[in-house]
Amino acid sequence: MYWGLRAQNHRGHQSHGFLTYNGEQFFVHKNLDLIPKLKSNSIKEWFGRLPGSIGIGNVRYTTSGKCDETSILEGTQPITASLNGLKLALSFNGNLVNTVQLRKETDQQFSDLPYTCDSDLICRKLLIELEKRKDLASAVGECMRTIDGAFSVTGITGDGDFFAFKDQHGIKPLCAGHSPEEATYAFSSESVSLEINGFIRDFELEPGELVTTSKDGFKRQQIIKNPRKAFCAFEYAYFARPDSRFDGKYVYEIREEFGRNIVREYPEVVKDSDIVLSVPETGDDPAMGVHEESGLKWERASRRHRYVTERAFILLNRDRCSTIDRKINILGPKVDGKRLIVTEDSIVRGDTTRVTIEKMRNSGAKKIYMFVTFPRIIGPCFYGIDMATYGQLIGSKHNPEEIAKIIGADAVCYQSIEGLVRATGQRRDQLCLACITGEYPTPLAQKMADEMKKKFLKGYQEKGRIYETCGTSP
Ligand code: SF4
Incomplete structure (x- = not known):
């Protein structure tokens, strides 16, 4: 996890987090800035506080919530939450659009998990659906259908299920791979993190797909049928590392x-x-x-x-x-x-x-x-x-x-x-080109963009990120 995340530190500089699970309890280390060098003294200390055989990590670049240091640290992933005995840990890449609606829907049940940024909302929503449906695939399906935005997620449940899924447009990357001796299975935003660890890249998750793991390997489930793929075109020009591969290229x-x-x-x-x-x-x-x-x-x-x-x-x-x-x-x-x-x-x-x-x-x-x-x-x-x-x-x-x-x-x-x-x-029609064409792959984003554009052209001064200030609900 350490080398995998360091290989992807270009995806987020503001903070980093590691989480492990030993079958009973989540263990977390989070801090601001880039992931420190392996030689630093502090690292040996917190490595020792992360027992277990499953883990997830995240490097964060803030696209929701406040940008002061306290808020960045609070919004650092992976995040954990519980609801009536159910436990969940999540790390996600992307950004949610219907944050106003999701806050309204989930605030009451999560007074102990105050909103800091959108990762809280996806964690809350998935827990609520898990409690209702008692089934991960069904809960993930409901998230895919009702959350507007981009989310490539990895997570661990209190039952020890290690899983990953992508929104129904597959806007952000997420691939899966295994170690040569097939003893370890991993998910990663970019293939470079698998390769740096000597892992074999198996596949890129499909839009609307849930993948779970067991000692026998990956189990793939297409939760949303015939999704409209809209992979972020900016990944190719700027975001991804040049030595990463998407769809074999x-x-x-x-x-x-x-x-x-x-x-x-x-x-x-x-x-x-x-x-x-x-x-x-x-x-x-x-x-x-x-x-x-x-x-x-x-x-x-x-x-x-x-x-x-x-x-x-x-x-x-x-x-x-x-x-x-x-x-x-x-x-x-x-x-x-x-x-x-x-x-x-x-x-x-x-x-x-x-x-x-x-x-x-x-x-x-x-x-x-x-x-x-x-x-x-x-x-x-x-x-x-x-x-x-x-x-x-x-x-x-x-x-x-x-x-x-x-x-x-x-x-x-x-x-x-x-x-x-x-x-x-x-x-x-397999790419997201929204920021260069004005055609957004998700309905609420399109609505917000159109409304704000009209106002902007009339001289309106925007008051912050559109999806956090617009207040529009679908
Ligand atoms: S193509 Fe543009 S609008 Fe679409 S996800 Fe990438 S940066 Fe965002």
Whole structure:
């Protein structure tokens, strides 16, 4: 679990948690920040307090609840709860949309589990259904049918059942694997955590699927029939590690193809460029693709500080610009007087890209063309990426020409949606593209997005994440 979670620390920096079960009791360790090094003294102490043969863990990136340190720690997963003798521990990746309705529905029975963020709600809801139905598959089915949002869940019941399931759209990743001697079974958001432990990856969970484990291996149950798959397209461009695989394809291969696509889509810009460089690290693989397709030299002119590990996008707002400023250094002689193509995974708020471009200009770059692999983000995400208002998105208010002006680039060249879809190897109707098309795979998210967009266009100032402030119930 330790190495598996460390291999996925890029998915959440704000806190981490480990939980084990010995057949009688849950044991938990939680703390803020990245998972500490194995050598640290504190780790030996809390490793010793986690007995048992089943465990789950989580690294958290806040997309619901408050963002002060106390609230982040309170919202750290895995979480545990009990109801009339039933016990449950859960870890989940995603974000719930009908939080207002779920709070109303569950508050009364859980006065001892006050709401801190959406993980409390999914735990409460599953416990209520488990108590009512006395059957995990039936309880999970009810959660899948009534919870709007993205949830890839792993959990342990008081009976010692170790299970995992995905929402009916399979928005967030979750795969299963086993150790070579078939003594240990595991679930993981990304395949890299299995591979790092020498495990064999068996399968990606299907949308609407529940998987339970026993000494004989996995038992798979398709709870929702014919679900509409809507896998998050942003995983390919930004979130996942390049050495992870989704549906048999490595993420790095897809990112390289993104780079080749943009070259084919903007031939005039390529003609007016001398070299390609990347914003490390998610821009590295697309830069390789640009180099291969265009023949332009890929200069490693932007270097990343090896020991500043935070990813700018998932940092809290206040920390983002200062981190990028210290994390990326430009090798002046390589860019001085040159016309650059700079590959970047996405432009969300525009603030970090502006900082990077300014550094390149200060180093003497003559022209800067941004090649952005994720198409223009025009709408909020309701499913686990913390861009939950229109106001914070530069692409919701400005076209590419205006964005180029604001961030100081000569042009911003977004990959087309068609190009992105083709490179993933998925069909368009198997992906979530909501933040770049405005078409949300779940009904309440669509309703909230549409309502807020109308208000936003009339000048309304949003008061926080839409799904936490809207108050709409289905
Ligand atoms: S809205 Fe965008 S970021 Fe959110 S799940 Fe869909 S594709 Fe991913």
